Amino acid sequence: EAxxxxxxxxxxxxxxxxxxxxxxxxxxHDKMYWYQQDPGMELHLIHYSYGVNSTEKGDLSxxxxxxxxRTEHFPLTLExxxxxxxxxxxxxxxxxxxxxxxxxAFFGQGTRLTVV
Amino acid sequence: TQLLEQSPQFLSxxxxxxxTVYCNSSSxxxxxxxxxxxxxxxxxxxxxxxxxxxxxxxxxxxFQFGDARKDSSLHITAAQPGDTGxxxxxxxxxxxxxxxxxxxxxxxxxxx
Numbered sequence: 001e002a003x004x005x006x007x008x009x010x011x012x013x014x015x016x017x018x019x020x021x022x023x024x025x026x027x028x029h030d031k032m033y034w035y036q037q038d039p040g041m042e043l044h045l046i047h048y049s050y051g052v053n054s055t056e057k058g059d060l061s062x063x064x065x066x067x068x069x070r071t072e073h074f075p076l077t078l079e080x081x082x083x084x085x086x087x088x089x090x091x092x093x094x095x096x097x098x099x100x101x102x103x104x105a106f107f108g109q110g111t112r113l114t115v116v
Numbered sequence: 117t118q119l120l121e122q123s124p125q126f127l128s129x130x131x132x133x134x135x136t137v138y139c140n141s142s143s144x145x146x147x148x149x150x151x152x153x154x155x156x157x158x159x160x161x162x163x164x165x166x167x168x169x170x171x172x173x174x175x176x177x178x179f180q181f182g183d184a185r186k187d188s189s190l191h192i193t194a195a196q197p198g199d200t201g202x203x204x205x206x207x208x209x210x211x212x213x214x215x216x217x218x219x220x221x222x223x224x225x226x227x228x
Contacts, residue, residue: 033216039155040202042220059217090158094216104149105206105216107158 003027006091006108013081013115021076021111023091032074033105034058034066035090043090049074050096081115088112119143120205120219128225132194137222139205140187146208148188150179153202153221162190195226 004025013019025032030051035043035058045058049068063085064078074093078085092105121140129135139148147166151159163172165181165188172179176199178191192199204221 031216035218040223043159043204043218045215045217048215056215058215092158092216104161104164105151105159107160110156110158 004091004093004106004108006089006111008111009109010112011114013113015080015082015115017081019078019081019113021089021091021113023074023076023108024072025074025093025106026072027093027095027106028071029093029106030071030096031094031103032068033092033094034064034074034076035092036060036062037088037090037110039088047076081113083115086113086115119217120207122203122205122219122222124222125220126223126225128227129195131196131226131228133226134191134193135195135224136189136191137203137224138187138189139219141207142186144185146185148181148185148205148207150188150190151204151206151218153204155201159202159204159218192224195224197226197228200224200226 007022032049034047037043044060046062047066049055055066064076066076088110090110091108094103094105123138149164150162153159163179168183168185170181176193180189202221202223204218206218
């Protein structure tokens with residue numbers, strides 16, 4: 001069982017509110033990711049990090065921001081939520097092994113966000 | 117431009133049938149991964165293929181990595197309703213700086 005946790009699991013919030021989705025992992029992984037996914041559809045990478053104080057934009061443009069102040073914590077923030085932000089947000093982490101670029105990614109259960 | 121193209125996008129079959137899903141790219145990958153995702157959950161890793169031409173078997177699932185390391189396939193023998201889910205291939209292409217990118221996935225439904 002993966003030690004990566006996301007809270008809340010479900011969130012319904014009004015337009016214009018600021019929200020933070022939490023993601024924590026206890027595996028000491030350097031690499032962390034945020035994906036956005038609609039039901040049964042593809043995962044879109046929106047942010048990733050390869051260590052403390054590193055954050056990068058993913059392939060899908062997103063109005064959200066992330067921070068990586070501690071290895072285990074990678075929160076995602078939306079300053080002003082809109083209905084177009086309604087989606088599932090999945091956090092993942094993986095270990096960096098020198099010379100091995102593709103290691104198993106462990107996913108949290110996701111946060112299903114609905115903006116009304 | 118999609119880095120990893122998966123086909124078919126949707127597949128609905130009867131229990132007992134065999135199936136193959138594909139993952140193709142114009143880029144070379146040091147390795148590719150296959151994940152399976154059930155509704156409301158995060159993806160879970162099935163296998164990682166590393167060597168060009170490699171074949172890995174996991175019970176009724178057979179994974180193959182292309183010789184040129186640009187494509188992969190997943191073959192399921194005698195599919196069961198429990199195989200239903202979204203199958204995703206993923207990889208980080210050379211020079212991608214640790215980005216783990218997923219294909220669009222194949223949504224498989226196995227009917228009893």
